[in-house]
Amino acid sequence: MATDSWAQAVDEQEAAAESIGHLQLNEKSEENGTTTANATDSSSAAAKSEAEGKNKTNAEDDDKEDKAAQSLLNKLIRNNLVNNTNQVEVLQKDPNSPLYSVKSFEELRLKPQLLQGVYAMGFNRPSKIQETALPMMLAEPPQNLIAQSQSGTGKTAAFVLAMLSHVDPNNKYPQCLCVSPTYELALQTGKVIEQMGQHYPEVKLLYAIRGNKLQRGIKPQEQIVIGTPGTMLDWCGKLKFIEPKKIKVFVLDEADVMIATQGHQDQSIRIQRMLPKNCQMLLFSATFEETVWNFAQRIVPDPNIIKLKREEETLDTIKQYYVLCNSKEEKFQALCNIYGAITIAQAMIFCHTRKTAGWLAGELSREGHQVALLSGEMQVEQRAAVIDRFRDGKEKVLVTTNVCARGIDVEQVSVVINFDLPVDKDGNPDNETYLHRIGRTGRFGKRGLAINMVDSRMSMNILNRIQEHFSKKIEKLDTDDLDEIEKIAS
């Protein structure tokens, strides 16, 4: 695997004016996809089949079923969402669902410690992306992978299992690097690594994020490092905490945004240039715009590819509606009308700018509603605290910008409201961001509701183009019909 081709592809791309134009077009501000705070952030072994021996006995099979049943029970107790869990079971048997799998986790030949971790998390069967990607990621010799799968279908768990499978716990130095576009996502993915690895205590995790200061001259012993690109680059480069030549696996989560955002791309490329030629590269996202996809294929040598067809990108479990209004104030009124219904569980409301988000959160509070506000000008630690409170259900509504559009996994979110439709800086529909935003609901087979607020002819036009892009009908919703909304939201 010649990792140099990334650099080569970048050089070629830098020479190609239209590509640069494209990248700059996608150099998203907070409003269009990534956080400003992040831009300034300073910064194999294949899993042996130790899990189940070849000579399986019936008793072992029984034991396996018990574990699976127990795991399902754990999940039921944890979530108190009996219907949803049943639905996951149904979907996992439906070949058309992204949660469908033919294999069990045992058949994916994971280490026993990891199998225990998977079951402790309440996972019963792998999803389609897990079942397809894991054998590729665990093959010998290691293979590169660019993988796309719908939001909330278990991509994080897939690459986390790959990293945990590849580390050698006897070697006390970083062996796997995972780069996430935001501080919050890095923390969230770190938690998944900790949970999955709970029965594999020899493997340690380190966060390369702003504020985590290491002592100069002392090399970290942790085998997995998760972080944001700026800090990761500093640690690999000028601070020399990590020896890049010893890295076996390099993961880019939300890979499309890492490629399409110039700052992230530069930092990721500079990290990647330091890695050995045989380092395994894994790129994951729910969306890959065509040009970004082509670029990804040029930077990742000889990759395995898992790609969705356009019509597969949206999830059928998320029902999409729009509400017709005439002004921002009318949108606010419509939101107040449905507030009771959307707070049956939890809701995320997306605005285009920090200013609108601040205004909306203020107005909702004045109406006596308890809401949380999260936008990019807040300190990253503050943002993480807001997400934690929301995750714990202390606030039922989170008003935010695109800073939260990607990856954030709060399973109780049943409603996403686009107070403003997502557009790029030229005012065209931002289809990728739309998909990521609505993907904050309907996680892993749960039902979700996405409501789009339309307040002008222009925004109706954007909605129509989003419908056309995904070939998916977005139905009109009458916000005076509370019975209907409650029915949908619950």
Ligand SMILES: Nc1ncnc2c1ncn2[C@@H]1O[C@H](COP(=O)(O)OP(=O)(O)OP(=O)(O)O)[C@@H](O)[C@H]1O
């Ligand atoms: N095999 C599984 N069985 C049950 N639940 C699972 C399984 N895999 C993942 N999950 C759960 O599904 C939810 C969504 O998973 P995850 O966050 O990995 O999705 P994702 O594809 O990375 O989403 P996004 O595109 O938004 O980043 C999480 O709460 C996770 O714990």
